[in-house]
Amino acid sequence: MSPRKGGSRDRMVLSAALLLREHGASATSIDRVLGHSGAPRGSVYHHFPGGRAQLLDEAVAFAGDFIGGLIENMTQADDPVEAIDAFFSMWREQLVDSEFRAGCPIVAVAVETNDEAPQLARSAAAVFGRWQEALATMFVRHGLPEARGKRLAAFVIAAVEGAVIMCRAERSAAPLEAAATEIHDLLTHALLDTGPAPRP
Numbered sequence: 001m002s003p004r005k006g007g008s009r010d011r012m013v014l015s016a017a018l019l020l021r022e023h024g025a026s027a028t029s030i031d032r033v034l035g036h037s038g039a040p041r042g043s044v045y046h047h048f049p050g051g052r053a054q055l056l057d058e059a060v061a062f063a064g065d066f067i068g069g070l071i072e073n074m075t076q077a078d079d080p081v082e083a084i085d086a087f088f089s090m091w092r093e094q095l096v097d098s099e100f101r102a103g104c105p106i107v108a109v110a111v112e113t114n115d116e117a118p119q120l121a122r123s124a125a126a127v128f129g130r131w132q133e134a135l136a137t138m139f140v141r142h143g144l145p146e147a148r149g150k151r152l153a154a155f156v157i158a159a160v161e162g163a164v165i166m167c168r169a170e171r172s173a174a175p176l177e178a179a180a181t182e183i184h185d186l187l188t189h190a191l192l193d194t195g196p197a198p199r200p
Contacts, residue, residue, distance in 0.1 A: 008039035009047040015039075016059035017066075020105035022098070025056060025112045025120065053117035056109065060120060063105040064127030071131055075138035081187045083138060084156060088180035091164055092173050100171045103164050131157055142191055152190065159183055 015037035019028040030044055030052050048054045070090060077083040094102050110124040132153040139149035159179045166175035 008037070008043040011037040012039045012043070012047065012055060013058050013062050016055050017063040017105050018102075020056070020059055020063070020108040021102045023108075025109045028056060028059075030055070053119070056117065057119055057123055060106060060109055060123045060127065064123075064130065067104075067106075068127070068130050068134065071134045075134055080138050080142045080191060081184060084135075084187055085180065085184060087156070088160065088176060088183070091160055092176050092180075095164065095167050095173060095176065100168050103168050104161055107161050107165065128157060139191075144190065148190070152187070156183060 012033055015033050016028055019032055019036060023032075033039075033055065034041055034044070044055075045051065048058070050057075071087065074083040074086050077086070106124045106127050109120040110128075112120075132150070135153035135156055136146070136149040139152055140146050144152070159182075160176075163176040163179040167173055
């Protein structure tokens with residue numbers, strides 16, 4: 001998807017999300033977003049009266065919904081292990097295609113202090129919560145107890161995000177591949193001999 005397609009508001013939100021994943025929140029300025037999106041300067045406060053904080057908050061929501069949609073599609077698979085394998089593969093492809101420049105835009109705002117915009121951390125937490133809920137629902141549907149499903153969902157998200165950070169630092173997909181292999185084995189054993197949860 002190109003940031004130069006669509007209305008100026010949508011282009012700015014998309015550009016902010018793309019810049020967040022490569023440069024972090026503190027480096028994602030209004031000027032940088034305008035340059036990346038090609039949007040006119042006058043559109044900034046017309047579309048985002050809350051300024052940069054509102055723009056970044058909407059970029060977090062956009063990125064969270066986009067990735068959340070991919071997760072929800074993956075969780076419809078008949079095999080939950082294959083779904084998680086696909087989740088790791090998606091991140092690996094993004095890292096390799098961007099030459100390890102592109103990480104997760106949600107992490108980008110979660111790890112910075114953002115004292116001037118505390119809502120960014122809350123928005124990031126809400127996004128992580130939605131992703132975990134989708135994974136937990138899948139695990140429970142395939143026979144895991146609810147508490148275990150929630151723990152595993154949190155673990156998968158934490159493993160992916162941590163591995164992505166390591167991959168960017170090392171400029172290698174090895175940490176993500178290691179995490180993917182271990183979680184594949186863990187889920188295979190956890191789900192062994194469990195059938196779908198009985199329908200109410």
